[in-house]
Amino acid sequence: MADEDRPTEAPQKYFADQLDDEEVLLVFRKHPIIMRKGLVFGMLGPLIGVIPAAIFPALGFGWFFGGLAAGIILGGLIFLPSWIHWFYSVFIVTDQRLIQITQKGLFHRSFVDLSLSQIQSLNYEVAGLQATLLGYGTILVQTYMGDLVVHEVHHPAKIYKKLITILRDNGVNPAPMSPGRQDAAEEVEDIQDEEIEIEEA
Numbered sequence: 001m002a003d004e005d006r007p008t009e010a011p012q013k014y015f016a017d018q019l020d021d022e023e024v025l026l027v028f029r030k031h032p033i034i035m036r037k038g039l040v041f042g043m044l045g046p047l048i049g050v051i052p053a054a055i056f057p058a059l060g061f062g063w064f065f066g067g068l069a070a071g072i073i074l075g076g077l078i079f080l081p082s083w084i085h086w087f088y089s090v091f092i093v094t095d096q097r098l099i100q101i102t103q104k105g106l107f108h109r110s111f112v113d114l115s116l117s118q119i120q121s122l123n124y125e126v127a128g129l130q131a132t133l134l135g136y137g138t139i140l141v142q143t144y145m146g147d148l149v150v151h152e153v154h155h156p157a158k159i160y161k162k163l164i165t166i167l168r169d170n171g172v173n174p175a176p177m178s179p180g181r182q183d184a185a186e187e188v189e190d191i192q193d194e195e196i197e198i199e200e201a
Helices: 032-055 061-088 129-134 156-169 179-200
Strands: 024-028 090-094 097-104 108-115 119-125 136-143 147-154
Touching: 024 156, 032 061, 032 147, 061 097, 090 156, 097 147, 119 156, 129 136, 136 156, 147 156
Parallel strands: none
Antiparallel strands: 024 090, 090 097, 097 108, 119 136, 136 147
16 A cells, blocks of 8 residues: 555644644643641641540550541541642643643643743742752743733743743744833832831831
């Protein structure tokens, strides 16, 4: 059989809304630190499970280990929504657009689609001791339609470098934040701080 007679294989799709002529270049998630609340509450599950055996030692080891197993299952169920939110909330960069998929719970998913040509500038920030030690920060994507702020990005400097490379390879040359916009952003923060001080007084 000639090569031209063979059926061509459909290109592999990494997400449901991927176009046929679209190539995925980068996929990244937020830092696992966003699961901290679910982890803390999930760790209470085993503690709750062993409380009956701790209060009534006469129940024996059977109650202790049974309660511990039930508590671990309970903790896993408490932690599960946080893990789903982290794992299924992804940022996808293709040769045509930047996509933000946010999963909230089991039945709520939001989808933000930005064309690469709409991006005006990229900036990133690592603020605070915890963010510096754990390696997460904020990436600000400025577009003609508004700003997309991505908090708690894992290794923001590396992601920023990859994003800049992808944009330049596709003919987009984003600029850093202009001094005017930066001064305006600082003024807004100062006004917010003054409002907080007035409310506290």
